[in-house]
Amino acid sequence: IKKPTTNVRATTQQRKRQASNRIPVVTDEEVPVTMIDTEHNATYTKLQYLGEGGFARCYRVRDQDGKVYAAKVVAIASLQQEKYRLKLHGEIITHGLMKHPRIVQFYSCFEDDNNVYLILELCENKTLVEMIKARRNLTEAETRYYIIQLLDACRYMHEQHIVHRDIKLSNVFLDHKMNVKLGDFGLSATLKSAEDRKRTICGTPNYMAPEILFGNHTHNQKVDIWALGVVLRIHNNSRKPTYTFPASIPLSPEAKDLVSKMLVNDPDARLSIFEILQHPFIQHHELPSRIPRSALQGRPVLQ
Numbered sequence: 001i002k003k004p005t006t007n008v009r010a011t012t013q014q015r016k017r018q019a020s021n022r023i024p025v026v027t028d029e030e031v032p033v034t035m036i037d038t039e040h041n042a043t044y045t046k047l048q049y050l051g052e053g054g055f056a057r058c059y060r061v062r063d064q065d066g067k068v069y070a071a072k073v074v075a076i077a078s079l080q081q082e083k084y085r086l087k088l089h090g091e092i093i094t095h096g097l098m099k100h101p102r103i104v105q106f107y108s109c110f111e112d113d114n115n116v117y118l119i120l121e122l123c124e125n126k127t128l129v130e131m132i133k134a135r136r137n138l139t140e141a142e143t144r145y146y147i148i149q150l151l152d153a154c155r156y157m158h159e160q161h162i163v164h165r166d167i168k169l170s171n172v173f174l175d176h177k178m179n180v181k182l183g184d185f186g187l188s189a190t191l192k193s194a195e196d197r198k199r200t201i202c203g204t205p206n207y208m209a210p211e212i213l214f215g216n217h218t219h220n221q222k223v224d225i226w227a228l229g230v231v232l233r234i235h236n237n238s239r240k241p242t243y244t245f246p247a248s249i250p251l252s253p254e255a256k257d258l259v260s261k262m263l264v265n266d267p268d269a270r271l272s273i274f275e276i277l278q279h280p281f282i283q284h285h286e287l288p289s290r291i292p293r294s295a296l297q298g299r300p301v302l303q
């Protein structure tokens with residue numbers, strides 16, 4: 001009997017995950033064709049597979065009214081350990097509180113006997129990872145456009161005392177208009193006050209601020225600024241507190257200056273959102289009015 005290809009792929013992925021000690025992500029067969037939210041009287045039909053992370057599998061889904069969403073599916077079996085239950089719980093609570101045009105909208109959450117489902121705004125154009133993979137690097141004008149949108153998302157989060165703690169290219173989604181939607185609040189934290197600090201060591205190594213990696217681990221919203229600095233730099237391996245700009249990519253002095261002031265080891269000396277917005281890289285150059293979809297594949301003609 002010939003197995004369907006999705007099945008074969010899931011098996012290979014499961015083997016890889018076992019080898020790397022990762023928690024098992026739900027397989028395609030374990031995600032039903034119809035997902036029913038009894039509380040809100042909604043039914044979602046599974047359409048295409050969108051992707052998977054360390055925790056969940058995502059599908060494009062359509063509700064009974066024809067509206068499309070992204071459904072993030074987490075197997076209840078993968079939540080046996082308390083730390084994973086707390087992670088998902090934290091993600092649902094924090095993401096559920098967010099309402100901002102630059103943040104992936106969280107609509108609802110429900111479960112059946114096997115899985116938990118998070119219904120999210122669908123981001124048609126994937127993430128900055130796929131765009132950078134296809135393009136190698138973006139123009140400074142595009143970077144300016146995206147960093148301003150990300151700062152807008154951060155300002156909103158930080159005003160609500162939320163630290164995202166996992167800003168990275170793969171969590172910066174692009175909607176159908178090629179605008180940014182920051183997603184994945186799985187590692188986010190709420191600060192009790194402006195002075196409050198968090199202690200948990202978390203994040204994605206290449207994007208982790210030095211106060212988490214090397215300091216006494218206490219941190220606040222400034223870790224998001226560090227991660228944004230890495231996003232801006234779009235060049236791997238910021239594990240070390242020192243870094244270089246790749247010679248192969250010509251960068252303006254303003255771009256280098258801004259990155260160097262965002263990647264400052266001392267969080268108190270690191271630029272604030274307001275200061276970044278005042279920086280010459282943002283202020284002294286033109287901002288494109290929009291980014292065309294062609295930018296996913298190659299250098300766009302910007303207006």
Ligand code: ADP
Nearest residue numbers: 050051052053054055056058070121122123184
């Ligand atoms: P995890 O919490 O396991 O890391 P993610 O949130 O990263 O899961 O989602 C896994 C993948 O699903 C992403 O890399 C992306 O390809 C896809 N995805 C997640 N959310 C959306 C969305 N809102 N719209 C479109 N695709 C999404």
